[in-house]
Amino acid sequence: MKITHLETVPYRIPMKKPLKFASGAVHHIEHVLLRLHTDDGLVGTADIPPRPYTYGETVESVIAVINTVFSDALIGADPLDRATIHSKLHRTIGNQTAKGGVDIALWDLIGQAYSTPVHRLLGGFASSLEVSHMLGFSPTQAVVDEALSFTETYGVRSFKIKVGRRPVSLDVELVAALREALGPDALLYLDANRGWNATEAAQVLTATAELDLRFFEEPNDAAEVLTRRQLVTKSPIPIVADESAPNLGDAAREIQTGGANALSIKTARTGFTESQKILSYAEALGLDVLMGNQIDTQLGSIATVTFGAAFEHSSRYPGEMSNFLDMADDLIASPLEIKDGHIHAPTVPGVGNAVDEDKLTHYRIDR
Template identity: 90%
Template structure:
């Protein structure tokens, strides 16, 4: 089997409600659908979410790097030769989500070729994974109501709370209100998206010490080396590297230099192949891992559950996979369902990223 040609299709889907957080806000999903075509008629799909405020990638840069630089590595390649393809992609610096999308599309082709779900090819640990919902900036009562609705309607018991870049007292009140409304059994954790400095983050930790928070993701910019290391050393809960660990090398650096003591893995930026390397690194060191969210569509979320449910270590905590419910529509051919707080891994051959062609035609941006 050989890859004969590729497509990069920009598309745009409106959000039902904007998602706001310390490093930006999203009103529309503006992604790129990658499609790898083979001489056997198979098509591998992957959703690529450019995040200029996080990785510097844009829709235009993703399309350009894949159609020019990456095309040389892909056209004529056998999808099974992932190592050879990745060695060529590695020569190009950055372009993290573009590389992640290529890897997912390759795995999708492999799963289809062997008539096996990629979830099983990776490990097949569990048939499903628990869901965590990400709560963006809104007035406190509105955030509480959103959390309660997800518990009532979908059985979700885990929430990531967006904080940072506003008065600490406001976020302390929000977390206290959520804990009171959701009760002691809900899993709650914070994500400041680098929105505070270490002093403010320390104030947040002290003020919420009795609210049983589990993690604190990117409390301040990891480039603030000394204060970040001091924060990690003194924090009573794990500090999670996310934007500061977009690949295996950066994840290893942050952990070994004391910039974090837990990791967020996002298949959108490290695909399945590099995500497995990061997961193995974390497991060997006994580090907690969260399966994170790039404000993923269902196409992106199905990749998260495909990988996250495949391994025991990535299944220990709920995965961030529910924000596609904030989107007006999706390209996925077989929509995801959240039942009893869980999403099931695809059972079809491939990665479960098959596309509804009518919706693609409607939402594509030419």
């Protein structure tokens, strides 16, 4: 099996409502659909979600680096030779979501070639992964209503709360309202997207001490080297590295230097291969991991459940997989279902991310 050619298709789908957070807002998603074609007729697929405000990638840059740089490593290659391919990709720094997408597409080909779900090839630990829903900036009552609706409709009992507003009392009041409405059994955690400084983040930790929060993700910029590490030392709950740890090397740096003591893994930026390395690193050190969300479509959420449910350590906490419900539509051919607060891993060969061709034609923006 050899890769003969590739496709990079940009597309845009509007959000039902903007998803707002400390580092930006998303009014529509602009992603790249990657397809790797082989000489035996198989096609490996991945959804690539560039986030300019987080990683500096754009739709244009993803297409350019894959078509003009990565293509040399891909065309003519056997998808089973993943290590050889990755050694060539890593000569180019950055471009995390482009690299992650290539890896997922390679695994999709391998799963199809062996007529086996990639979830099973990776480990097959659990058949499903519990869902955590991300709550963006909105008036307090609107956020509470959204959370209650997700609990009632989908059985979701875990929520990542986007914070980072000023004054900090706005978010303290929001978190208190959510805890009161959802009760003591809901799993709640914060994500400030680097929106505060360490002093403000410490104030929030003190003010929410009685609200039983589980994690605090990116409370301030990890580049604030001294104050970030002081905050980690004093925090009563784990500080999660997300955008400060977009790959294995950065994750190790943040943990080893005290910039965090838990990690977010996003298959959109580290695929399955590098995600497994990060997971093994975290497990060896006894660190908690969260399966994160890149404001993923259903195609992206399938990758998350495929990986997250494959291992015991990555399935301990709910994965962030429901923000596709904030989107007006999706490219997926077989829509995902959230039932009893869980999404099941695909049981078809490959990753299970087949695309509705009519929808792709409708939403693509290169024609």
